[in-house]
Amino acid sequence: MWERMTQDVNVDDDTARRFLEEMLRIDIFEEETKERFGDGEIPGFVHLSGGHEGSHVGMGAAMRDEDWLAVGGARLIGQYIAKGVPLPEIMAELYGRVDGSNRGHGGQMHVADVDRKLYGHAATIGSGQNPAVGLALAEKVKGTDNVAVTTIGDGGTSRGSFHTALVFAAYWDLPVVFVIENNQWAISTPAESLSPDSLSDYGDPHNMATESVDGSDVEEVYRAVSDAIERARNGEGPSVIESRVVRLVPHFEGDKETYRDEAEYERLKEEKDPIENYRERLLENDVLTEGEIEDMVANIQDEVSEAVEFARESPEPEPEAAYEHVYRTPLYGQGE
Amino acid sequence: MWERMTQDVNVDDDTARRFLEEMLRIDIFEEETKERFGDGEIPGFVHLSGGHEGSHVGMGAAMRDEDWLAVGGARLIGQYIAKGVPLPEIMAELYGRVDGSNRGHGGQMHVADVDRKLYGHAATIGSGQNPAVGLALAEKVKGTDNVAVTTIGDGGTSRGSFHTALVFAAYWDLPVVFVIENNQWAISTPAESLSPDSLSDYGDPHNMATESVDGSDVEEVYRAVSDAIERARNGEGPSVIESRVVRLVPHFEGDKETYRDEAEYERLKEEKDPIENYRERLLENDVLTEGEIEDMVANIQDEVSEAVEFARESPEPEPEAAYEHVYRTPLYGQGE
Amino acid sequence: MTREITYVEAIAEALDEELSRDDDVILFGEDVEEFGGNFGETEGLYEKHGRDRVRNTPLSEIGIAGMALGAAVGGIRPVAELQFADFAATAGDEVFNQIPKQPYVSGGRLEAPLTIFAPSGAGIGAGAQHSQSVHSWLGNVPGWVVVTATTPYDAKGLFKSAIRDDNPVFFLPHKMLSETKGEVPDEEYTLPLGEAVVEEDGEDVTVVATQLMFHRAKEAAAEVDADVEIVNPRTFAPLDTETIAESVRKTGRLVVVDETVERYGTQGYIANEIVENEFFSFDAPPKTIGVKDVPIPLSPPLEQEVLPSADRIAAGIESLF
Amino acid sequence: MTREITYVEAIAEALDEELSRDDDVILFGEDVEEFGGNFGETEGLYEKHGRDRVRNTPLSEIGIAGMALGAAVGGIRPVAELQFADFAATAGDEVFNQIPKQPYVSGGRLEAPLTIFAPSGAGIGAGAQHSQSVHSWLGNVPGWVVVTATTPYDAKGLFKSAIRDDNPVFFLPHKMLSETKGEVPDEEYTLPLGEAVVEEDGEDVTVVATQLMFHRAKEAAAEVDADVEIVNPRTFAPLDTETIAESVRKTGRLVVVDETVERYGTQGYIANEIVENEFFSFDAPPKTIGVKDVPIPLSPPLEQEVLPSADRIAAGIESLF
């Protein structure tokens, strides 16, 4: 089912190093998040991205800063990081603090940063795709060549809202790239019980460009998303990409994963860890040395520790903040 | 774009006669409806089926009485008739009277007759498909081999609810036949601006059986829907059929149709009237004579006049009826 | 100077003027091009402003509302039509969970200056799924500015403000008023959002009413033997309770009429807000009038039965004396 | 005989018993099989009743709710779960326009004996789209029977009745109560729908409260210097106003606490119903308490700020004396 990963490195060394570094950043940030959540420092839900790092980083690297990202599925933090939101702002938001990206109003499921063109995530899975179409429309109306990339999980593709977004994007040939992160599970429901051969087939009736790639290979995702973005930028319309990944972590922290086959799970952890595989590939191809990687890890660990410090030191919002940002006031014409 | 209609008759003579008769019944009933609406006797909206009669009759004939029909699109009355609801009950419902199928609570958009397994119509276009999946599930749970047929317009396929219904039907291989009546228009929006080549392609990613037929040919629709129903009955799962028809009437009575090209419209009326074409075909093949058809028409005219009389004589509901049927009371355990 | 135009013409003028005024305004929805909207509200706009600014969409309210949200966040000012107000539910997640909450959830970093408009209300025999008054649903979801229109003057002035406002605004004309006529200034004008207006002065009883119910309340006021003050809230969220309270402090009596369903509709909330804060101003209990707790039936006599009539309003007023 | 079980266990027992009792009952929703539901509410059911009766669905609330409607009309008795009550909006057309209206629109010819259940309420840091109390939305749509659960006893007895009732019922447990324990009879029992219950007798003031707010109201009652009567409405539509009215006729004072958003929420309607009909029984204005007009924020201190606390309820009670 999974094709063997190619052992070549098909990007330049700098890019390759950045890929590994960014995947490690996600991984280390999330490991820390898990600890902090376990210690009760982080409220609410925490969904981690283990196994998706290659997909997130490949996609992020394919985008320009000016391209929008509308996050879907439940693997969120890796995408926020890949879109360039600073770690301290993300961590402070997970903590629900005033210096968080959303001033503590949103939390893990809602990190948004319009300045960095991160639309954020609709916590109702599958409600981010039509907004992504709207973001692309706005860019088109404004005459830019920026595109909108939007992700969704295998589970989310069952929602009609996803299909409507395909209809709308195709209708005006808008620059939208739909990335389906098929990690084989919607919580406990296996994607293999869905009828399509590849979930990217959902683009076929619309005559969209579609592709299914091994999403645990950062370079493959980078290539496929780059191609799709280029088409979109050139006015060739939307694409649908299935990024086949594995969820190497529970659905959310606390999920006992009773529904998973243990042997298969172990095999996947062994074979499909995007970071481990890429690390080995870079070592084999002499792009990096063990020592360089250790330095990289150490640096990131420092960054992450700083992010945690930042979050911890950021104050809880004052109670009155609960009533802010509901409306922009005065309303038009009010009080004149 | 339209293939030439075959001139053979491929059903037995009795069936052929019933096809023509039933199409005429729809046509004559609707002509009368139009008049009665014009005279202000019928309240609310009226959407007519001109051009869809072959599709409705072919589909209705392919079904057993025990099969469910969940009506979609905005061409409604022809489908109610094809499912066997007595004309007086339909007409009385259009009038909003107590002897209407729905006791005047529903009207033209909501004729429902569970005894005849007409689920009725969701007046929000595209909200009937998931209930159809549920109807099929109920039959399966009860161990019957009855199927659910559900129609939708070309416009309605843009709603995600339709796609979700495909996902659910495919997920359990339920006996559902999705018929898309593509009449080229969603009010004023042309279907040709949608991206699929055939709207039945929407079934392809689900690996469903799909077919696109000339829906103005009653025999073609009969054959295609019969095949799909047989598959469904045999446990071979859902199908999607595109029935390519023409809307030879305004969207609803009152629509000025400013958006249509007149020459093309005239051509379609000339070439694609399912009744006129079938009439000629039956005459050419000596299945019926002019005189027999005239008798048929006269009989139906009587039936329709009776339906109008029935509706006119049926009383308006008493005001208190407005408060009935909201809840079945007493609620469970209430007042004990 | 003023002239008489219809309510639908007022809506079309508002759209036309805002499309002309601001390049960032774009209009989309089902059948807004040649067809001109179900009630004629977008007639001529596509011809004048072109297909990039006035766009027919495929048939999906989720698509329309979701696209409007993204477009607004993306920096333009979308005005999106739903053909019937009932279809707010058809785009339920967008309308209840996404649009009104995104600005808040982002801690104010994200703006959604969009307007959705949709004709609401009963009276044309459109049945249970095309006749609802939904400002109770919308107003119960913080984040929406919910605006109704009662006259051509209101329709134009409020719609223009809705389009210019930086919040998501849901604008609700009433389909029974489409062809009613009224005075509208020749000059450009806007009306403030979030402010109720005393439309008729009176001393004895305050009647709160909007849309079709406003007109029926006026009829009722003419029938009864009391000096009726009529307050038109215009905006249902945020609600200008102060204007209503001030009126009740004067009259001592309150009738709230609205076309939403009574149970958890607008009426009880509005009445209770005033009662709770102005209890000792009341000379009689408050009276609420709305659609009884039933869907809207098709049959015209049944539809009229459930829709508050001028007589029912008059009886409600009289019951307080 | 009784025993102590948790609220979630009570829900699971109700499902188990009704699945055992009636072959027409089937259960479906996201992750109801091995996973056992987000709060453990379907644990063990799939193993016991099999995959034909307990079904994981693909991820679509429209699919779930729409399929439930069809299955009910088709003659079985579906019980469908939405993972969060907020997702009522995600199946907006089904929940607002289709399910509750089809029986009425068909003139009573079509029955829809389905139950949808979904955990509601705030308090677990789930944010604006997973924390809402939606009985104000649902109760504003005639046709739904809307039921909430306050204790394990209520949860089991009301859920069983919901499943057996021939109307569409929306059953709303509260996620903060999942692990609370309470006495539940060993024997089978059901509780009546449509009937409020006086949970605590008192002479001075009536407090109406349900779900989490009931428990906070009880705390508040212990804090204040007044003899508090607590009425639990259980069913929000239809609403048993008579039981509340009777209490107020005795106490002369009314506080309505609920977790819906205050503007067009349940509180104002309930308070006003009593005020309108029992005006002269009141010794003080009514008092309503709910979530202020904001979405639910993530930050725990902010979330607690907007969620009515026992202190806020106590202050509300005291303000009436």
Ligand SMILES: Cc1ncc(C[n+]2csc(CCOP(=O)(O)OP(=O)(O)O)c2C)c(N)n1
């Ligand atoms: C509309 C909606 N339904 C259900 C949920 C609850 N839920 C959260 S994540 C999830 C599974 C999502 O699966 P998938 O789309 O494959 O994304 P993944 O978790 O695998 O990243 C579900 C059912 C939700 N958040 N939104």
Ligand SMILES: Cc1ncc(C[n+]2csc(CCOP(=O)(O)OP(=O)(O)O)c2C)c(N)n1
């Ligand atoms: C959800 C929804 N959106 C919009 C409408 C208004 N409307 C009624 S019929 C129609 C066009 C339907 O087109 P199509 O599905 O092709 O069916 P046809 O009218 O051609 O039979 C529209 C937009 C509706 N009834 N429901």
Ligand SMILES: [Mg+2]
């Ligand atoms: Mg998944």
Ligand SMILES: [Mg+2]
């Ligand atoms: Mg059509």
